[in-house]
Amino acid sequence: MGDQPQRIDGQQGTRRPFRYFDLVMAAFVTILLLSNVIGAGKVAVLDLPSIGAWEFGAGILFFPVAYIIGDILTEVYGYAHARRCIWAGFAALLFMALMAMVVVALPPAANWGGQAAYEQVFGQVPRIVLASMIAFWAGEFANSYVMARMKVWTGGKMLWSRTIGSTVVGQGVDSALFYPIAFLGAAGWTTDLVITVALTQWALKTAWEALLTPVTYKVVGFLKKREGVDVFDTDTDFSPFAIGRK
Template sequence: MSMEQGPARASAREIAGGQFRYYDFVMAAFVAILLLSNVIGAGKVAQIWLPLWNVYWPFGAGILFFPLSYVIGDVLTEVYGYARARRVIWAGTAAVLFMAFMSWVVVMLPPAPDWTNQAAYETIFGQVPRIVLASVCAFWAGEFVNSYVMARMKIWTGGRHLWSRTIGSTVVGQGVDSLIFYPLAFLGAVGWTNALVFKVLVTQWVLKVSWEVLLTPVTYLVVNWLKRREGVDVYDDGTDFTPFRTRV
């Protein structure tokens, strides 16, 4: 199929085991953003000025980039199908677990006597087990829900209205992510009231969905470019949607 004719519609079963030119690059981008947003962004609380309310609003800096993993997840499912997105989600989950283990080992290593940065290192890379568990569970569940909704909606809409799938899947996926992470990480913790947990949960969910809406034009450009370059448009007709496998 020539690129001038556009991508050919294909069932996910028809391309099982097939090779794609850019799939590995998209996977690498997904895992890189996931890890970097957890390492660089998660430890800092920033604030933004809201002139209409004349207040500074605090937020976790990681929210600026972590939602990009959901955008790439949408691209993966839309272009390559649920099975290949599932493989990437498992790769991301394994990477996050290894990152948490590596951080714990490195922080626990006794510092050399003339190295004076241990306290700062622990502040940045020391991870509370409860928050790590909450983060991994929320990411895993949220990403799979996001991909499942995206794939199902593509079949229901016949491939039309991409914006409805990207936004709709993010509303549900990020909702599941937030509903798992914030109660599991902070409910009952010192300094966290039930009302505060709920407030932060809703605020972060709204911000993440808003990012998805703002990035919709970018998603369109990336999806259309990849479909033309790969030459196929994958639909998950008859796909086994279990999350508990990695084979494509």
């Protein structure tokens, strides 16, 4: 099953090839794109006991998982490796948004009747796309920073405290940026409604990630043992733009 993980302070010794890093990064980017393509466009409803009909964006099923993987990346491989994944995800989101705009705008063939449905599913409001990009970038970096700093503060103990603590901050930053940028001043969106939806989504996403803490523990334990490292960001450059430096 591999050796016990070796403590690595900063990024010294992490220039080695990892067995699973590329797979974890691929999972991170895939789930991020799915949350914006499959989940973001649908409003679902559940009939809850004592509450009744409860409407929610289907993206809540996907998007928090990206933050969980972000926690795993920072915990196992360190902030610098997580930073690379965040930029990869940002680039993928940008490319997807641009391609969606181009493909939707292309004139449809006369014998193809799916343009209206295609526009409804893949057509994107530029303001919402901008809000999503900014919120993801800031939220993920805040999440990874808090995760890395808390790991040093706790001496690598109490993993649950930093996964939940970083989620509270990261999802808080995400929601605080996305909803005002996307909807404040838009038709039908009062200031009170924007604040209510932002707080509700922040609470739900945080609770969902907290419920998945046992899964996070298992994945982190597996990866640390197989990769043989346990990175502590004691001297890491935390600038989001310091790609290629420790």
